[in-house]
Amino acid sequence: MNAEGFLFLFAVVMAAVLLFSMVFFIIMFSDLECDYINPIDLCNKLNQFVLPEHLAHGFLFLMFLVNGSWMALLINTPLAAWHVNKIMNNRHMYDATEIFRTLPQHKKESFIKLGFYLLCFFYYLYRMILGLLQEKW
Amino acid sequence: MRSRRVYSRYFSLRQSSVAQSPYANSDPKYKRCTINAIPQTTALLNKCKIPFGLLITPYRHLLAGEEPVPVINPPQIVRCRRCRTYINPWVQFVEQDTRWKCNLCFLTNEVPTFFDWDPETRAHVDRRRRPELTHATVEFVAPQEYMVRPPQPVVFLFVIDVSYSAVQSGMLATAARTILDTLDAIPNADNRTKIGFITVDSTLHFYNLNPNLTEPQMLVVSDLDETFLPMPYDLLVTLSESREVIDKLMERIGDMFKNTQIVQSVLGRALQAAHKMIHAIGGKIIVLQSTLPNQNEGALKAREDPKLLGTPKEVTLLQPQTGFYKNFAVSCSPTQVSIDIFLFSPQYADVATLSGCAKFTGGSVYYYPAFNASRPEDALKFANEFSHFLSRPIGLEAVMRVRASKGIRMTAFHGNFFLRSTDLLSLPNVSPDNSYAVEMTLVENLTTSLACFQTALLHTSSNGERRIRVLTLAIPVTSNLGDVFASADQFALAAILSKKAVERALTSKIEDARDALTYKLNEIMGAYKSSFTTSGQSVQLLLPDNLKLLPLLTLGMLKNIAFRQASTIPSDLRSFVMAILYVFPPELCVVQCHPRFWSIHNLAPQIGLPGQDGQITFPPLLNLCSDKLDRTGIFLLENGVEIFIWVGRAASPDLVKMLFDKPNYDQIVAGKTTLPTLQNDYSSRINNLIGKIREVRIQMATCYPHLYVVKEDGDPALRMWFLTQLIEDRMDAMPSYPQFLGVLREQMGKISAA
Numbered sequence: 098m099n100a101e102g103f104l105f106l107f108a109v110v111m112a113a114v115l116l117f118s119m120v121f122f123i124i125m126f127s128d129l130e131c132d133y134i135n136p137i138d139l140c141n142k143l144n145q146f147v148l149p150e151h152l153a154h155g156f157l158f159l160m161f162l163v164n165g166s167w168m169a170l171l172i173n174t175p176l177a178a179w180h181v182n183k184i185m186n187n188r189h190m191y192d193a194t195e196i197f198r199t200l201p202q203h204k205k206e207s208f209i210k211l212g213f214y215l216l217c218f219f220y221y222l223y224r225m226i227l228g229l230l231q232e233k234w
Numbered sequence: 235m236r237s238r239r240v241y242s243r244y245f246s247l248r249q250s251s252v253a254q255s256p257y258a259n260s261d262p263k264y265k266r267c268t269i270n271a272i273p274q275t276t277a278l279l280n281k282c283k284i285p286f287g288l289l290i291t292p293y294r295h296l297l298a299g300e301e302p303v304p305v306i307n308p309p310q311i312v313r314c315r316r317c318r319t320y321i322n323p324w325v326q327f328v329e330q331d332t333r334w335k336c337n338l339c340f341l342t343n344e345v346p347t348f349f350d351w352d353p354e355t356r357a358h359v360d361r362r363r364r365p366e367l368t369h370a371t372v373e374f375v376a377p378q379e380y381m382v383r384p385p386q387p388v389v390f391l392f393v394i395d396v397s398y399s400a401v402q403s404g405m406l407a408t409a410a411r412t413i414l415d416t417l418d419a420i421p422n423a424d425n426r427t428k429i430g431f432i433t434v435d436s437t438l439h440f441y442n443l444n445p446n447l448t449e450p451q452m453l454v455v456s457d458l459d460e461t462f463l464p465m466p467y468d469l470l471v472t473l474s475e476s477r478e479v480i481d482k483l484m485e486r487i488g489d490m491f492k493n494t495q496i497v498q499s500v501l502g503r504a505l506q507a508a509h510k511m512i513h514a515i516g517g518k519i520i521v522l523q524s525t526l527p528n529q530n531e532g533a534l535k536a537r538e539d540p541k542l543l544g545t546p547k548e549v550t551l552l553q554p555q556t557g558f559y560k561n562f563a564v565s566c567s568p569t570q571v572s573i574d575i576f577l578f579s580p581q582y583a584d585v586a587t588l589s590g591c592a593k594f595t596g597g598s599v600y601y602y603p604a605f606n607a608s609r610p611e612d613a614l615k616f617a618n619e620f621s622h623f624l625s626r627p628i629g630l631e632a633v634m635r636v637r638a639s640k641g642i643r644m645t646a647f648h649g650n651f652f653l654r655s656t657d658l659l660s661l662p663n664v665s666p667d668n669s670y671a672v673e674m675t676l677v678e679n680l681t682t683s684l685a686c687f688q689t690a691l692l693h694t695s696s697n698g699e700r701r702i703r704v705l706t707l708a709i710p711v712t713s714n715l716g717d718v719f720a721s722a723d724q725f726a727l728a729a730i731l732s733k734k735a736v737e738r739a740l741t742s743k744i745e746d747a748r749d750a751l752t753y754k755l756n757e758i759m760g761a762y763k764s765s766f767t768t769s770g771q772s773v774q775l776l777l778p779d780n781l782k783l784l785p786l787l788t789l790g791m792l793k794n795i796a797f798r799q800a801s802t803i804p805s806d807l808r809s810f811v812m813a814i815l816y817v818f819p820p821e822l823c824v825v826q827c828h829p830r831f832w833s834i835h836n837l838a839p840q841i842g843l844p845g846q847d848g849q850i851t852f853p854p855l856l857n858l859c860s861d862k863l864d865r866t867g868i869f870l871l872e873n874g875v876e877i878f879i880w881v882g883r884a885a886s887p888d889l890v891k892m893l894f895d896k897p898n899y900d901q902i903v904a905g906k907t908t909l910p911t912l913q914n915d916y917s918s919r920i921n922n923l924i925g926k927i928r929e930v931r932i933q934m935a936t937c938y939p940h941l942y943v944v945k946e947d948g949d950p951a952l953r954m955w956f957l958t959q960l961i962e963d964r965m966d967a968m969p970s971y972p973q974f975l976g977v978l979r980e981q982m983g984k985i986s987a988a
Binding site for chain 2: 198
């Protein structure tokens with residue numbers, strides 16, 4: 098198996114993990130809306146996952162860069178920039194005192210990211226298969 | 235205050251409440267809505283542009299002559315099965331009065347038998363006499379189901395700064411004296427009240443107050459790497475048992491630190507220790523801080539930068555510089571710990587950052603810039619406020635929920651609390667001073683003729699009982715836009731707009747807050763104009779009578795210290811005024827933005843004396859413009875937190891003599907003063923007026939206003955300060971009232987009439 102195949106195999110797994118993390122975020126947000134969880138617990142829980150999520154995505158981004166997968170890199174650039182921007186402005190953590198005011202935004206963001214990871218997942222899968230097929234030829 | 239039309243509407247409303255009682259609808263002092271005829275459809279609400287909101291002051295301190303809230307102890311608390319609404323005067327009895335129909339969700343519920351039958355006396359009782367059906371504001375004694383634990387005792391934990399500036403300014407001594415004098419008045423009905431002390435400089439000092447000790451024992455903790463209590467018990471003691479030891483500590487504490495040279499403060503660590511001490515019970519942490527916390531956790535920088543003032547960057551000074559205090563407050567909230575802060579800094583105090591502690595725990599902020607206890611006025615103000623603060627009844631471990639008729643939804647809340655779920659406010663302590671604003675919207679069209687709003691405040695009262703205070707407000711629904719405008723409450727509107735503006739200023743820029751205020755005014759007036767005028771009237775500014783003051787109130791807000799365009803307002807002061815506007819009840823928001831102004835050199839005979847209702851009679855109010863100032867006159871002005879007496883250069887020497895006990899105008903000392911109480915009619919009447927203002931302010935907002943004497947040709951800074959209160963005048967870049975109206979008229983001219 099060649100490097101590209103390996104890289105995209107890894108990317109598929111990562112995309113799946115990120116996908117699940119987004120589903121988890123969305124479930125937590127709807128729990129908050131239904132009053133199953135209080136905002137302090139919610140924020141404590143979610144904030145543990147924010148940086149790992151950003152790091153995972155950043156790592157994947159870096160791998161594409163190292164490998165020179167320009168197309169994949171291009172697709173991921175906007176989200177990576179968005180994450181960096183949030184961290185620079187110190188807006189990446191969820192704030193328990195503001196959460197109800199910002200909840201619609203958070204939900205929207207999570208849904209968009211969910212969709213994005215889903216698309217990426219299939220793209221990586223396609224590239225992985227492509228990579229594996231190339232090797233056989 | 236309200237137009238006659240709305241009153242008559244209330245009157246006709248009363249007939250439709252079950253008991254037809256005069257108390258069936260909420261007193262506007264407890265709860266008022268910005269509009270008193272709710273639009274039936276979302277389209278109508280959007281068309282009128284008037285913000286739809288409630289202002290609730292659930293736990294307000296009763297003023298002289300007011301009826302207390304009826305307390306009832308029914309065998310069972312009657313609530314709607316579905317929406318959990320408490321039974322109230324606006325429900326309907328149906329099916330031969332055997333069931334009641336909820337006025338919020340319209341479900342029918344069974345009426346319990348004790349409503350008609352008293353099992354103890356074995357007699358029939360009239361349900362229409364029950365307080366929950368006759369009064370809009372009632373307090374239920376809550377049974378076991380409403381408790382997650384036995385009601386907590388009142389807990390006061392003092393965290394007192396004992397650094398150099400706290401001792402030198404006399405804050406420590408005044409505070410100790412006041413605590414000592416107030417110990418008897420602290421709520422302690424069931425002898426369970428607990429008290430503790432921590433003093434802070436570069437180390438933490440705890441006090442062992444075991445009742446068996448003859449002397450309090452001080453325990454110094456200088457290892458501050460982690461939060462640590464030197465002993466597990468006896469730091470927080472029952473007031474009644476350890477009274478003597480506490481008395482001794484308070485008598486001595488001033489001397490203990492009198493030679494201190496320490497200028498550091500580790501407030502952050504002290505707060506964590508304080509929280510550790512009371513987190514199992516909950517209660518109040520009372521912080522008295524004079525030095526800027528500058529070491530260890532939560533250290534702050536003196537970041538005041540005069541170059542930023544008046545620029546768009548100014549807002550960075552109004553936002554917290556660290557998240558520590560806010561995060562700390564968030565961790566206090568679930569443990570029912572509330573924090574109140576008294577700040578005395580001679581220099582920068584960072585009100586913006588430290589007030590975060592109070593904001594999210596239902597507490598309050600008190601600010602005494604350049605406090606110096608050797609000035610009797612400063613000491614008196616602090617002692618009065620602190621003493622009222624300690625002795626007033628408070629609610630503990632509370633939650634507040636606002637419910638409204640089907641179709642109405644809450645969208646935002648303003649005030650000092652932590653929002654625990656979409657409509658549940660968590661209030662570790664309920665301060666009687668704090669008011670809460672709720673913004674609402676219509677999500678579907680209303681089908682009934684009455685819209686109801688019910689606020690329930692579940693709390694532990696300071697006598698150790700679990701209670702639910704229920705406030706119900708009923709407002710008719712209308713399909714007529716004219717009714718909506720004619721019933722709008724301009725004072726409630728001004729209050730809610732000012733609270734929204736504070737939030738806007740802090741999240742974006744002060745300029746944006748000002749723009750939002752003007753924009754809203756334009757929008758409301760534009761909506762009125764385009765709906766109710768014909769093209770011929772387009773040159774005039776038209777508003778219904780009950781909204782006539784809205785432009786003036788808006789101008790007052792634009793010129794208020796909180797929002798004014800100026801480069802000379804210290805950020806501490808601006809932060810403080812924003813913090814108080816955010817929690818003030820509507821009456822005080824209005825007075826803060828539009829001060830009350832009287833001439834007092836030409837008093838009519840009954841002014842300053844108790845009238846027929848026993849209340850002091852005030853002179854007629856004057857417009858807030860300097861044309862009214864007369865060089866032969868003496869004027870009184872009050873804005874809720876300060877009182878000014880302006881003396882004209884040619885003021886009558888007789889009056890000057892009678893009021894100030896000085897032979898002529900030149901001898902009067904300008905500035906912060908206390909008026910002498912002299913044996914003459916004039917002096918006693920003016921003192922009555924000032925006394926009355928102070929009495930009401932201390933009860934409404936725990937504020938004892940300073941009195942400033944301003945001389946016509948005196949200290950320019952003081953004179954300027956006084957003149958900025960006259961909001962109808964031009965002020966630097968800010969327009970005068972006629973100019974403001976001119977601009978408004980121009981803008982309205984662009985809107986074509988319908």
